[in-house]
Amino acid sequence: MKQAGSILIVDDNSDILIAARLLLKQHYQSVKTTDNPFDIEGLITQQKSTDFPIDVILLDMNFSQDAISGKEGFYWLKKIIEQDPSIVVLLMTAYSDIQLAVDAIKAGASDFIAKPWQNEQLLGAVAAAFSHAKDKQQVGQLTRQTQGLSQALNQSVSGQHFSFLGQSAAMKDVFQTIEKAAQTDANILITGESGTGKELAAHAIHQASQRRDNAFIGLDMGAVSHSLFESELFGHKKGAFTDAKADRMGKFELAHGGSLFLDELGNLAMAQQVKLLAALQNRQVIPVGASKPINVDIRLICATNDNLQNAVNEGRFRQDLLYRINTVEIRLPPLRERQEDIPLLCEYYLTHFGQKYKRHLNILPEDMQKLCQYSWPGNVRELAHAIERAVILTEGETLDTRSVITSNSDSTDALFDVAASSGSSHAYDTFDLEVLEQRTVRAALTHHQGNVSHAAKALGLTRGAMYRRLEKYGL
Structure with missing residues (x-):
């Protein structure tokens, strides 16, 4: 032979x-x-x-x-x-x-x-x-992979990873499903509202799998332009297009032997869905500017806050791609459905941000009760931002939860009666455009049950503009 x-x-x-x-x-x-x-x-x-x-x-x-x-x-x-x-x-x-x-x-x-x-x-x-x-x-491939992994880590948006926590019955079910699914190479689809911790769940799956010693590569599909889709996922050869000054590995190759996490998958255009499906079916990618396919071995984990079955029914998502990516589906419950986890999360973030800002604070029982009664439309992400803000603004040793609510509540969903505490009956009457914008963004998110794409469309914003406002207001 x-x-x-x-x-x-x-x-x-x-x-x-x-x-x-x-x-x-x-x-x-x-x-x-x-x-x-x-x-x-x-x-x-x-x-x-x-x-x-x-x-x-x-x-x-x-x-x-x-x-x-x-x-x-x-x-x-x-x-x-x-x-x-x-x-x-x-x-x-x-x-x-x-x-x-x-x-x-x-x-x-x-x-x-x-x-x-x-x-x-x-x-x-x-x-x-x-x-x-x-x-x-x-050696050349390993060098390019190392450079690509370094670049991927440097481009990390969050720059930090929190623990995936919960003790409620709903979260125990999630943990059990993760434990079972992680031991296989089955493709996993994580669903849930924005801020419920889908990326943390993806990390938990990877760490519980037999691929834990290899790379975990994530990509937010909502942030990838149509023109760069193939380059980001499949890589490109030098000279393939104007800015291709050197060979570059795509996310599939970087994740070879490990896990590939594709977030906000519902944002993929139909043409991109076809290319992704072909790569998954053939377990091969062809870099832009190349003709020879490259074999890849990845564990695919996807996430979305969209209802993909509805998207299929509306002609926005391919049925065959949905079958391919959700061998196992894991739904993350919103925080309002697992309120018994709120004290655990509050204590965790209080400790985390207390160490970060060199503060030692505690939460009064009555304040914790009020925090547990709040609906948290932005879910765990909102809670984390709220606790961080409170740690920064609190002057004493007891967490000033009013700073959490003042920054995160609107006139129809307030935890504390700030008007009463300030002696003013018009504490929420304002013409401050920034405050009004924050309330409007929050209302849109609540109305659309945390679906960022739908809320952005309702507000007449691009997804990028919407994400900038979520970051700005800690939603």
């Missing part, structure tokens, strides 16, 4: 080309020849767009201009290394010389073959060259 791989033989002697090709084609899938070294660059480029990019080049050291010094061989060796350093070069010459061989190795050649050769000797040298080429390709 022939070994996968591609060889290029470069020599100005046609007899050498024929002899080498006849020998090597018995053992390797692709053997190309040329008698002109000026063809090398074009052949390397041409083969890259096929299933057989060149792995090894057998290069003569002496062409017509120079009979014995080997200068031409060294010149073309340098050119090959500059064009593609992953290619392994074996130099050939009829004028064997120890110093010439040493210089060839120093210049970057893998080995030095004297002509005429013994067939066993040539086959052994070529086999070693292919092994070397494979090692270089793996």
Whole structure:
């Protein structure tokens, strides 16, 4: 059986080309020849767009201009290394010389073959060259993956990860489902309102899985433009488009062996859904500007606050893609459905932000009771932002929960009667545009049950503009 791989033989002697090709084609899938070294660059480029990019080049050291010094061989060796350093070069010459061989190795050649050769000797040298080429390709891939992982970590929006907590019956069911599903490679769909902790759940799944020692790569599909969708997910080759100044791994490759988390999946356009489905079905991706597919091994975790079945019924989401991504569906309950978890969460965030801001605070029982009675339309995310704000603004040792409510309540859903505490009957009467905007955004979120896409549409905002306001007001 022939070994996968591609060889290029470069020599100005046609007899050498024929002899080498006849020998090597018995053992390797692709053997190309040329008698002109000026063809090398074009052949390397041409083969890259096929299933057989060149792995090894057998290069003569002496062409017509120079009979014995080997200068031409060294010149073309340098050119090959500059064009593609992953290619392994074996130099050939009829004028064997120890110093010439040493210089060839120093210049970057893998080995030095004297002509005429013994067939066993040539086959052994070529086999070693292919092994070397494979090692270089793996190192190059690992280097690109490391660089990509570093970039992915640097681009993390949150910059921190909180614990996934809960002791309510609803959350115990979630934890049990995660524990069971995590042990398999089944694709998982996490649903729930905005702020319920879908990304934290995805991290919990990854950490409980057999892939925990490999990468967890996340991507917010709502923040990816249509033009960059393929580049972000599948990667691109240098020169594939205007800003493609170097090869870049996509999220699928970066997550190879680990977990890929796609958030806000309901925002995908139909054309993008087709491409994602193809990648999942084939377990392969093709970087932009490339023609050779790359095999990928990922565990897919998706999340959405949209009702994807409704989206299917409305023609906004593909039924076959929905089947593919939700082998197991995990619904995260909103905070109003698990109010018994609020004290646990409050204490956790109070400790976390207390350490961050070097504060030691406590919450009075009556204030905790009021916090538990609040509906928290922004769910756990809102609670975390509210506690952080209170930790910053509190002056004594007891958490001033009025700062939480003043920043997060509107006139129809207030926890505390701030008007009474301030002695004013018009504490909520205001013409402050920022306050009015905050209340309007909150009302839209509440009306649409935390669905950011629908709330943004109702307000006439883009998703990006909506997310900026959520961040601004801690919703």
